[in-house]
Amino acid sequence: MDLLSTVDWSRAQFALTAMYHWLFVPLTIGLSLIVAIMETIYYRTGDERWKGLTKFWMTLFGINFAIGVATGLILEFEFGTNWSNYSWFVGDIFGAPLAIEGIFAFFLEATFVAVMFFGWKKVSPGFHLAATWLTAFGVALSAWWILVANAWMQYPVGMEFDPDQMRNVMTDFSAVALSPVAVNKFFHAVFSTWTLAGVFVAGVSAWMLWRKRNVEASRLSLRIASWVGLAGIFLTLWTGDGSAVNVAKVQPMKLAAMEGLYDGKVGQELVGFGFVNTDKRPGDSLPAIKAEISIPYGLSVLANHDPHSFVPGINDLIEGVSLTPQGDTVNTVSYAERIRMGRTAREALAEYGQARQAGDDAAAAAALKTVRENYRYFGYGYFDNPEDAVPPVAMTFYSFRVMVVTGGYLLLLFIALVFISYRKTSLLERSWLHWLCIISIPLVWICSQAGWVLAEVGRQPWTIQDLLPVQAAVSAIPADNVVLTFCLFAVLFTMLLAAEISIMLRYISRKSKTDIMA
């Protein structure tokens, strides 16, 4: 088996599946909220026009929902198929959120989504409304558990290493389920789905306004989308700030990579504009960023909410530099030392196994003590050089900026839309506004994907932060097998995406020619 090649293709396949999955899931989560709001208005007012509007958006929800479910299935099983070592090494902890997700969230949405679509004449209006809200709750709940699992990979807590089983075991469920990283990640992701769905509904409504079809339905939809989107983008920015603080604390290397920062300082500026110098390597004297325009103190504020705080760069982290004006320790162990500690833990673990087999309890206890003392950096033992633990800087750097710039644009867009919806309704007839909303649809998806690229590429090369790098997490499958499944799924997902977009466009076009609210 060509291990590195298998690793690279397994990463590519997982990235492919996750990115396709995240094309559909945010729309499912966000649109379920908008549909539930519309149906609530129908339920409270008894106005049949709102029922028509609810059904229109519900159908679009349904078209999107199915493919999100499909890609999610692959994602869950790929932990086993492509990352079998990972599945054993941390399955004791990681499997639990996935099982809970299945028991409580997936069944909730699977059961009540059928009522949502087919129950209009089979159940009472109140029951139907409850089913719609339960579906919305179910999709958000499923996000909770998978994001708990994801957050745990980036900030492993509530566990200890079991040397006899050669794996990590859970010791504190609440620490896993309610870790601050998980809580922040969940809200950041879910609020971003409100933004995305808000843009989608606004864009579709704007298209109908541009074609002068279903004007009333479009204005009402646009108004709800504006509020949901505005709330979503505000809360996304707020939780994004929390996310940056968390990253600074628990993944300082990711923060350094997303800034292209090699040598940190007190009062660190934020790169507002610039190009990553791809020739730059840790320890050399080349400039990291070309054509840089910086925001003074920006990164210190972003990372620590303190303009005079120290933010370590890649070189600082590798060398183990630890400085803050407050005297707090950022990092005390150099990467060379971490590699040594990881190897020491590994060797001690081998000695522990031999001592256990020989029945030498004293030697086993001594080896275990060494394992415990060095286990924190176990994963570094798989590296040859400190640079191996540095994530791809360029992709992390650019994805952060794409996310922030598009997110900032969306904030302005929603502020404008809310204002226009109430105070300047005459602007709703302007083509430029329609097209602004329409072109925002791809932009919000780019923003959303960029966020995940930042989160996942920025944590490379780890599957479990500091404990298990990707090359030690993979399955024993020849690379050509993974290449084949990668190509298979790439073609399949692309074909299905094309079908989904085509169906949506045809549906919107066809329905827009009829009275949606009838």
Next chain:
Amino acid sequence: MTELQTLQAYWWLLIAVIGALLVFLLFVQGGQSMLFCGATPEGRKLMVNSLGRKWELTFTTLVLFGGAFFASFPLFYSTSFGGAYWLWMLILLSFVLQAVSYEYRSKPGNIYGSGTFDAFLLFNGIAGCVLLGVAVGTLFFGAEFTVTKTNLLNPGAPVISSWAPTHGLEAIANWRCILLGVMLFFLARTQGALYFINNINDHKDFGISLRNRVLISGTVFAILFVGFMVVLMRVPGLRFVGGRFVEEQNIYLHNAFDMWPLSAMIVVGALMVLFGIYRSAFSSRYRYGIWWTGIGSVLVVIALLLLAGYADTAYMRSTIDPASSLTIANSSSSLFTLKTMAYVSIGVPFVLAYIVYVWYKMNRRPLTAAEVNADSHSY
């Protein structure tokens, strides 16, 4: 029995229950396998819309089956999924195609035409059942794999589980596994026909009579089931005794005698399955065969999986390295995790309760062509 052993047994029971419910819910796949058996386009539409209200339950149960295995027996998850790569990938592929097909098949603009999506449903209906049966067959009949946890200490080759170089394709060529897969397919097909009888009022557009299909598929299933049981009772297995694995001829037969209540469950379950088939095949108005056959098959599957995992039996035997074989003791999660998840499992009856309630509310009246044609969201 220690607390850990009790929890391991409890979680194996839950796995068996989830697996059994999955087998019952494969009536969706069984129904899909009949889409092209002489049905008119109207009949096919009715079939799809009947199944389309339930496909997500099957799909979700499959997801839960994987998730529950991951949480409770991660070494199985790691070894089987990472090992029998192609087998599981083909299963996943068939279910991915199914997931989009209901929603897309009749929607204008679906690019590939409704026939393509119906073909996807047919593929999932046949391949999904057979391949799932093959995958479960590796539990009963073993597979070529090794587990060496100390490989983690070798940076050059850290992977702990390795499988035959054909990565699951060899299981598809194993006649015993295929026997189980084909048997599962005919059970699903029987249940599919029973579900249509229960859920749809008018069967005139379905081609061959549904009751004839129940009789034919049910008879084939019964013959294959007898054959499978004979094969199963004769195969050797491994039992963990005195700190090592010992090969034992007719291990499932011995387990069946030693755990006789499970044997009784198999007999009762099989009789219920046969009763459901018989009543539905020979009575022109009987609609409830799905429940007899469904509950019967759940009982049989639970009992078979318990026979495979209890009494220190290796539920997945390595045919090349007995010491690598998996038991519920050596492949489970830790005491803490099993206990935590046991508390979580208290919620399962509530989940089942609302599923049953919603099923009742949605299926009170059989589906009609008029209802499907009037529904704006019909498939």
